[in-house]
Amino acid sequence: MTEFDLVVLGGGTGNIVASAAADDGMDVALVERDRLGGTCLNRGCNPRRGSSTGRASSRRYGTPSRCGSTR
Secondary structure: OOOOOEEEEOOOOHHHHHHHHHHOOOOEEEEOOOOOOHHHHHOOHHHHHHHHHHHHHHHHHOOOOOOOOOO
16 A cells, blocks of 8 residues: 555645645645545636636726737
């Protein structure tokens, strides 16, 4: 059986702990039952925040072509 110095449950913010431990030379296992990044990154606050921020910016500043962008 493989042995680890640290086992982290959850790939949301737990991946920060796992990464820091691995950088310090520890043997780390990260266990995630779904997609890495956790609920907040994949389904929760970050996707919602990104879409609402985009809508707010377009209302405030207009479309990219109106601001001089050709893309």
